[in-house]
Amino acid sequence: MAGEYNCSRCMQVMLPKTHSRISLARFRRLGLASRRSNFSTSTSTAPQNPLLRLHNSNSATATTRLGTLQCSKNRILKPLTRSVQTAIAAPEPSEETRPLRKPNNLFQSFSKSPSPIIRKRAEFIKHNAFCPHPSHQQTRISPAASSHSDASADSSTNSSSIPPAHSHFECPDCGVPIYCSEEHWMDDYEAHLEICDTIRQINEDDHDLVSGRFFPEFAYPGPQDDNFIVNMTNWDTFLYTREFDAINNERSMRQVTRMLTYPTTIASVIHELSPYTARPDGRLTVEGLKSLSALRYTLHPPKQGEGKDIKGLRLKAPPVRIFILGARAESSLPRQVWLQLSHMFPNALINLIFIGPESMANRDEEFPLPERTPENPFGGITEDRLGPQMKITTYVDYFHTMHNAQYFYPYDPYFDCFMLFHPGLGHPASSHEWEETLPKLLETKVPIICTGYTQSDMERDINWVHEKCAGEFDILLKPGENRFRSLRWDLNDLDPLDVSAGNWGIWGFRGKRYEATHKNDTIAA
Template sequence: MALPAELAARSALSRVCTRCSISLRRQGRTPTANGFLQAAWQQQRPLTAKSSQARHAVNFSSSPAARDVVSKRFSSGSAQAGLSSSSGGSKRVLAPDDLFHSFTNSPIPEIRRRAAFIRQHASCPHHDHQPGGTMAPAHVDFECPDCGLPVYCSKEHWADDYEAHLQICDTLRQINEDDHDLRSGRFFPEFEYAGPQMEEALINMTNWDTFLYTRNFNAINDDRSMRQVTRLLTYPVTIGSIIHELSPYNIKAGGRLTVEGLKSFSALRYTLHPPKSGGGMDVRGLRFEAPPVRIFVLGARAESSLPRDAWVQLAHLFPRARIHLILIGPESMLNRDDEFPLPPRTASNPFGAIVEDRVWPTMKISTIVDYYHTIHKTGYFYPYDPYFDCFVLFHPGLGHPASSHEWEETLPMLLETKAPIIVTGYTQADMERDIDWVNKTAAGEFDVLLEPGENRFRSLRWDLNDLDPQDISAGNWGVWAFRGKRYEATRKSEE
């Protein structure tokens, strides 16, 4: 029987939001130019009233029964993800050398349903179906025999456009095999994360290999296993790689960190890496402690349902600091509806926050199902301090036409805090679109802290956009950071 941690990671990995699901939520029932997506959102799991209005605070450190609820959620997560029949912990469905199957004829029911969704909503990319072409738009129906995905409306169009398809065919096949591997029923030793380590052991953040090695993870010698484990760890490690004192981002040539970035992140690192105080367990050893560093994850989706073992990696990176991870967003409880009774909003808990206290002795996680700008207006988290606060936006779609309006009210409030804002993107184009939007919306009101570029700790696993099989991306592919501009007062010398 698979261990709970392994099941939790596998379940979460199967539910990580893809670009397809995100765009569907953003568009609602809005059709595309060819009208193919009019009912697409109706077939997705909606955000229920229960999950859209989280109601009463749960303190998991106070009740063993409450903690048991969480462990059961992680150990039974595969059932929620539809994995109970296809990848149960004790039943092997696919052998390691039998991972390639066409989506339509897959032995995994979940993948067959995905193939049906792609056939129903994805458009054929052949030039005959494009504007100005000779044929009307058509859905994909023909599966490439090399990658196993529906990619064209017919064999003729696939053959005619074969050279263009070859550019992504190998990657699509890799996605195919990775999806089948996730549901193959094998045991995933790569999801057994490393625990705390001695403080004298330095962490090397040059790349994934050096990080996992110096953090004492079990050896991962298979590329596919590396892709699976980085798909979840990319969220906490991306944050840690930027705010850690041994960050690979620096002000040297090619280091991408700006002078303003050095100032901002040095403030955070001062708190995250405090000197040893000589404190102890007895009365004489009592010492003052700094408040916890608050990491606000705005627009939280997939990251809110990550196994807590993954998020605890942040606590292991900063063993002498206290961390409060705050997940905020209307979709932050998506896929988590059945975890525990959701709290009512009360005077002591006005936003119905779900508080998972002591997921680690120095870390707690709060989840709030609401827009950040609604909370900011109330002053609930005031005051903000660049030494203790940091904002993170994973794939926010700042410049996406369907979601940019959701950030128009939030952006000025984020700049007002003067705290660092870390932003990731699915692709270079996605990241550049966000940057252009920020430049237009807040021109002259922000400083770049980390120049845009590829994230050293991006997910090594590729994702497929089910609405467009030609569109492939990687979680947290790119990263950049900025904050509100600080105006320093200067005195004009008297003559």
Template sequence: MAPPTDLAVRSSLSSLCTRCSSRFVRQSRRPNGLLQAPPQRWLHSPTRTESFARLVPVVGPVPTAQSRRFSSSLAQRLFGGSRKSSQLENKATEKPVLAPNDLFHSFTNSPIPEIRRRAAFIRQHASCPHHEHHDSGAPAHVDFECPDCGIPVYCSKEHWADDYEAHLQICDTLRQINEDDHDLRSGRGFPEFEYAGPQIEEALVNMTNWDTFLYTRAFQAINDDRSMRQATRLLTYPITIASVLHELSPYDIKSGGRLTVEGLKSFSALRYTLHPPRSGGGQDVKGLRVEPPPVRIFILGARAESSLPRDAWIQLAHLFPRSKFHLIFIGPESMANRDDEFPLPPRTAVNPWGAVVEDRVWPTMKISTIVDYYHTIHKTSYFHPYDPYFDCFVLFHPGLGHPASSHEWEETLPLLLETKAPIIATGYTQADMERDIDWVNRTAAGEFDILLEPGENTFRSLRWDLNDMDPQDISAGNWGVWAFRGKRYEATHKSS
């Protein structure tokens, strides 16, 4: 019997649901025809916290050589130094250091050298939160590790006992952070980092929450809370962008949807480009069609997100299969920890900003990284002209209102508003996000429109992060999201 043709396969797939069609594709790819077990359960987000901390990138082994090639900063945090891809492969195949039921260890006595070094750093820089130090004006560094969470939190056992009721509010979360950090360095396999492939266009994606998204995107079943936290810590970056730009976005203009009228105008323009109608194009001469330019997503102040495994960013291309993307990471820290793999090219007439260009990361995606401030590039008109139908800015945890970083954005913000393109911004916590909004209100009062009302991000990281400078500060990556753009002034005719 002759094998079915591609046309027959596509015809049969179009009549199947998402899960059935995805299983069919998996079965066709596997030599033994075995299918994965269905998910036993789908997990939900933990409660939020009202605190602020700096970004602590989460790392882990990645599934392909291509992914390993672009994740040196993640590998450095996981293995305590930059490694070549072959070394990463060897590390992934070694015997696990810690068993799944043996993940809780005090930071100081951890079997992982990197975590022991982290404990020493906390002791040197973090201050005891006990009120006695505030009253006396004599701060002291933390030294005592809570036996319940295993993290240095107070200067002495007496202060820990005296303030135990306050510490209980975050003790369970700190213990979870402790176990998650040991899990990442345990040496186990990480099937949660094996991402789903291209999406069948007939199968719609449900972006209500993480559970429905992973299920309808045909990810492998994640039946463990910890694995879910590790997976979402990396996926939160591309999926946060997609959740705002996609036509099936959970943010709408209905009651409680948080999208404003101005937001509907701006994002409808981008969605028109990202969800083009079928053109009837083909591979022969008669099928040639004019194609639009790629959608440019400028990720400013890029740090850990520029080092993510490229398999994670490719998920963005899978959600918009008929569009092309050019991701542009811009910021002085955008190449941190990647110098060994990607020495910065010289600035030439052809490449005036010394950009590291990763062409054809996916057939419809290209990634560029520029180590410089955006306002410096903007003034040269290098990326001009800007088009609201093709351009979008993203600021992951920018710290617009933070005293240590707000001065870096003073020159950039007016130029961003000048482009009239949407600006998507996230925050570690509600307090962090509100501080950024207050700063924008003070700096550009009356010159911007809110596109997406600030609130909790549907696709925030489910994993909590610890601020090594202050263990009392815990946060989640991309906890909140909001969007704005420069105000548009509509011209009207006045009758005489």
């Protein structure tokens, strides 16, 4: 359809979506195509066709005329009529709905941001974050403290006499309130340069989310064809083999990996084509190969000729239970994100179980907590209409409480797996909540996969596990960087210098299993 006859909106609605299977010759027979064979974009004058008159008229007669257009087989193009009517009914972008910032001009200081959400966040930072200048008495240990030079550390110990001050001054380069005054920002500018570019990137990514633009990268593909194999080498190969729309922008890549990192991190470990192998240069240990081989046997069952009719019914294994402990933001992700996990294992049943006191945070209006009854003693919320192969259950309680009640018994290494997304096992503020849970996890002898925000966060969790349960667990996956970590950096509002990435590191362990062996080959009579 030529551009001199129709507007670009009609071309985008009609050709790619509604009638991608209708040839150009059929449109010519309908009188809707140009006399020229190519798709010209010139604006020469030509007789008006029904579509052009439709845009120039507000009467209902034009719509009726367009709805009566018939093809060579005398069939009415009803989908075409609905699409055009929808395009006409779409309102023009107003001052309130237009994008707040353009892609090439996303940088804006937090306190002067056009988005009220970011301005409110700037106020929160100013009231809770403290100036990191060495001359202040430090109130908390910052992960970025090691970035200062030795001279700065010496000066902080010798002249840290100024009381702590809140971060009210915004760096003009990154736009985030970090220092208490311009003088301290200038004095500590050399140390701030090490992280300033990363914070500026976070600033632009946050403004991109509230810019009002359309996000094509958040359109997720459906079930995978049996003839296609998912390549889980890295993000590029995964998105390509899963038939995602091409993402040619680094910012869009950071935005889409921020949410997809949760299901793909789980799949990257338990999938049969996992990039973590037991080779000499791999990170999977011998014990890890034993545990994950059992789980993969259930997730990748052999094909048995199952069909859609009654004769094609076949027995299926019970669902694989993936317990996500300490669930927070991951429990509120769009369900289309978690359905990607089901698409990667099309022949297995999956039951996601979110457990934690914060698993329903900010979701009370969506799912009010049910009363605890004898049939539902822990007030579980079940979402079982996500597809034929996935179910999600949420419990607002601690795992050790439900474990003591034997609510999930029995545990089976062929069907169960634990996932802990940056749990903070060794963090001073949350380690006490895991002291009773950790021994219960080791009792199950089921694989436990953990992630960390940063390398220091992951090492702190590992050291805490060694301290609490030394000699009672086996390492399944050696600690290291997660291949499917979030490519986007996040900012800690309580400490702007604390920059981290979702699921940056990953490691796995399991309660030690003792194999019974005979001392002698023959048993004395």
